Amino acid sequence: MKILVTYSSLSGNTKLLAEAIYAALTSENKTILPIKEASNAENYDVILVGYWVDKGAPSQEAAEFLRKLCDKKIGIFATLGYWPDSDHAYEAxxxxxxxxxxxxxxxxxxxxxxxxxxxxxxxxxxxxxxxFHALTDEKLRRYEIAARHPSKADLAVAGELFEERLQSICLKKE
Ligand SMILES: Cc1cc2nc3c(=O)[nH]c(=O)nc-3n(C[C@H](O)[C@H](O)[C@H](O)COP(=O)(O)O)c2cc1C
Incomplete structure (x- = not known):
């Protein structure tokens, strides 16, 4: 199973997450590339795609990449400024x-x-x-909290989640 981890990241958060997921994968058949350089998606069986959330949706370059995929097993990961357990995050x-x-x-x-x-x-x-985006004390506190992320815990959870899911696919095939 050939695995590609690819990501769209403006300021580095999603890149960090992508690198942690990539590092956690025990398969040796893995590649990591920014989306800009991932023109050969057809060569992979599994594609893990990461994006930063832009106005409640995948970044434009990630959306364009995702739209082209066909017959793949896909993992999706993302980073955003708002709370990760919010409807906004779920929708994104x-x-x-x-x-x-x-x-x-x-x-x-x-x-x-x-x-x-x-x-x-x-x-x-x-x-x-x-x-809508005018600064308030509540928003400033949220931005201060967002600035701690992705945290070590976020990176560890994401790595474990994707690695375990890939293991489960391999087991299913056996
Ligand atoms: C133009 C722009 C739009 C954004 N829109 C949202 C949004 O709708 N919701 C949100 O929670 N965060 C939003 N953010 C915050 C980013 O999604 C967040 O900081 C993300 O972690 C950036 O990832 P990156 O460092 O990989 O670029 C926005 C950031 C920018 C620059």
Whole structure:
């Protein structure tokens, strides 16, 4: 089984998650590449795709990549600024899954928080008080918490989850 771990990451959070998942995979038949360099997806049986959440959805480059996949076993992972157990996070994962589920088999999903870039927080600071993204104390606290992620625990959980799911596929084939 040839495995590709591929990711779309602007500021590094999703790349970190991708690298932790890749490191946790015990298979020797594995490759990790940013999505930009993953033009040969047809050569793999399993593709684990990671993205940063952009306005509640997979980043554009990840969405374009996901749309093209066919007859693969797919894992989806993502990072976002909001709470990972929120409806918003669930929907952001589901939007990725919806892009592939009709022509592929989705085997695993994971989402965790990721630090918001300093630039985006600076942009929020200059927004008028009635703007949806205007900074409040509650939001600042959330951004401080998001800045601790992906945490060591997030990386460990994701690695274990994807490795175990891949083991279960190998066992099914035996
Ligand atoms: C343009 C932009 C849009 C974003 N939209 C959302 C969003 O809708 N929901 C959310 O929870 N986080 C959002 N974020 C936060 C990122 O998803 C989060 O910081 C993510 O971990 C970034 O991953 P990366 O470091 O791999 O690029 C947004 C960030 C940017 C820059």
């Amino acid at each position: 994962l589901k939007k990725g899954e919806d892009l592939v589920k009709d022509s592929n088999e989705v085997i695993c999903r994971y989402i965790c928080q990721g630090k918001l870039s300093d630039q985006i927080i600076e942009a929020f600071k200059s927004m008028p008080k009635d703007h």
